[in-house]
Amino acid sequence: MTSIKDVAAQAGVSVATVSRVLNSHPSVSPDARTRVLAAVDALGYRPNAVARSLRTDQTRTLGLVISDVLNPYFTELARFVEEEARALGYSVIIGNADERPELQDHHVRTLLDRRIDGLLVSPADGDSPLMADVARGGTPMVFVDRWMPGVDVPVVRADGRHAIRDLVAHLHALGRRRLAIIAGPAATTTGNERVEAFREALRAYELALPDVYIGQGDFQADSGRRVTERFLALPEPPEVVFAADNLMALGALDAIRAAGLRVPQDIGLAAFDDIPWFVHTDPPITAIAQPTGELGRAAVRALVDIVEGRSPQSVTLPARLVVRRSCGEPASDQRSNL
Numbered sequence: 168m169t170s171i172k173d174v175a176a177q178a179g180v181s182v183a184t185v186s187r188v189l190n191s192h193p194s195v196s197p198d199a200r201t202r203v204l205a206a207v208d209a210l211g212y213r214p215n216a217v218a219r220s221l222r223t224d225q226t227r228t229l230g231l232v233i234s235d236v237l238n239p240y241f242t243e244l245a246r247f248v249e250e251e252a253r254a255l256g257y258s259v260i261i262g263n264a265d266e267r268p269e270l271q272d273h274h275v276r277t278l279l280d281r282r283i284d285g286l287l288v289s290p291a292d293g294d295s296p297l298m299a300d301v302a303r304g305g306t307p308m309v310f311v312d313r314w315m316p317g318v319d320v321p322v323v324r325a326d327g328r329h330a331i332r333d334l335v336a337h338l339h340a341l342g343r344r345r346l347a348i349i350a351g352p353a354a355t356t357t358g359n360e361r362v363e364a365f366r367e368a369l370r371a372y373e374l375a376l377p378d379v380y381i382g383q384g385d386f387q388a389d390s391g392r393r394v395t396e397r398f399l400a401l402p403e404p405p406e407v408v409f410a411a412d413n414l415m416a417l418g419a420l421d422a423i424r425a426a427g428l429r430v431p432q433d434i435g436l437a438a439f440d441d442i443p444w445f446v447h448t449d450p451p452i453t454a455i456a457q458p459t460g461e462l463g464r465a466a467v468r469a470l471v472d473i474v475e476g477r478s479p480q481s482v483t484l485p486a487r488l489v490v491r492r493s494c495g496e497p498a499s500d501q502r503s504n505l
Contacts, residue, residue, distance in 0.1 A: 171304060177210060227258060229259050229285050230286045231248050232263075235387075236265075238386065239444070244462060250464075279306065285307035285308065285474045299317070302318050309469045309473070315356070321479050324482075330485070330486040334453070345404075346409060350411050351386050362411070387414055392418035407435035417444075440455070441489050455487070
């Protein structure tokens with residue numbers, strides 16, 4: 168599919184000049200206008216709604232669309248994004264997708280209408296035609312935490328595979344063999360990646376991950392509660408439940424307590440995405456921590472690089488295991504991030 172960048176290259180002008188021509192801006196010279204229109208005809212380019220939203224003047228404003236503002240991980244991420252943007256002279260407008268692809272796309276369209284200079288997105292779904300249009304249309308965009316395969320923009324994320332491997336090794340050393348996972352949505356890259364990393368880590372210890380030990384969640388507390396209730400009703404319940412995000416872990420904890428069971432004496436609990444609350448639960452929850460501050464700052468720097476004409480690379484940072492006492496660890500083994 169022909170993009171606005173292709174038109175600019177064919178005409179020998181900038182993307183901004185093409186945008187001005189397509190939007191009938193009066194500041195374009197007759198010669199440049201003629202060349203752009205000739206390139207449009209030659210390439211068969213048809214501007215879509217996203218392409219028409221390209222701006223010629225900077226507003227010093229960035230858009231941030233996060234998956235769920237009620238998730239403490241994303242709340243913290245938004246805080247660091249705003250701090251870094253402010254330090255670089257930009258303001259941030261935030262949209263909350265609430266893990267709903269249609270609401271995500273609504274916020275993206277609204278932010279484009281607000282003439283933002285660039286867009287940070289943590290996608291709520293793995294397939295959005297709008298995101299592909301935004302990328303092809305030339306709007307500066309960076310994915311943070313999650314990404315969409317096939318959409319060619321920089322991605323700033325954490326790699327949790329090594330930390331999950333460390334978690335499984337830790338559980339194995341504690342003598343835990345029946346391990347279950349509450350997975351995130353299969354439509355998200357992080358949902359798929361964490362399940363596959365968990366399965367691979369178990370395989371290294373010749374441990375199985377039967378289908379009954381995989382519960383499909385949606386990164387919300389209610390799904391963690393429902394899946395854990397199902398786990399507990401099995402003839403042979405798991406010895407440890409690993410929730411693929413913090414809200415599902417809290418839902419799992421609710422279900423365990425409602426069943427009259429104790430953590431970790433009756434069943435262990437671990438989580439992906441450490442949050443400050445986990446040190447205050449009884450017992451404190453063993454978790455995998457992402458470098459949230461570094462991710463937020465790196466995402467803003469990558470986006471500003473694009474806005475200002477530079478070409479940043481994708482960034483992958485390591486997550487780490489934080490050992491506490493929710494899986495049967497002795498008190499002396501606790502290594503928290505306080």
